[in-house]
Amino acid sequence: MNNESAILCVDDEIMILDTLKEQLQRSFGEQYIYEMAENAVDAWEIIEELYETGIRVLVIVSDWLMPGMKGDEFLLQVYQKFPSIMTIMLTGQADEEAIARARQEANLYACLRKPWQESELTELISHALR
Numbered sequence: 001m002n003n004e005s006a007i008l009c010v011d012d013e014i015m016i017l018d019t020l021k022e023q024l025q026r027s028f029g030e031q032y033i034y035e036m037a038e039n040a041v042d043a044w045e046i047i048e049e050l051y052e053t054g055i056r057v058l059v060i061v062s063d064w065l066m067p068g069m070k071g072d073e074f075l076l077q078v079y080q081k082f083p084s085i086m087t088i089m090l091t092g093q094a095d096e097e098a099i100a101r102a103r104q105e106a107n108l109y110a111c112l113r114k115p116w117q118e119s120e121l122t123e124l125i126s127h128a129l130r
Helices: 013-030 040-052 071-081 096-106 117-130
Strands: 007-010 033-037 057-062 088-093 110-112
Touching: 007 040, 013 033, 013 088, 033 040, 033 088, 033 096, 040 057, 040 071, 057 071, 057 117, 071 088, 088 096, 088 117, 096 110, 110 117
Parallel strands: 007 033, 007 057, 057 088, 088 110
Antiparallel strands: none
């Protein structure tokens, strides 16, 4: 396992997180550490812990509609502090304005609509990592 690189998924639905982790592990194997967070606060804790231990977060896949903080705001904060992290919004409910804002202000790499195709997700992440 590459103990220096991680992919973080953020979604308030456990079932979505479980599915994402399973798909990522199936596609990328042990190349990366896979972290899951149910909200932006937990995600920040994970990001900080990883960086403190020398592990870089390469990609964040985040839901848009979450309690506490919407995904576009979370990704904007991530971009302000860690501009090299590639971000993908995974949503069934984000409006076009939120997506456009995330693209402009947070350098959003891509937006995937729920339900997503595993091949589309893993292809996006592969391209983001190049």
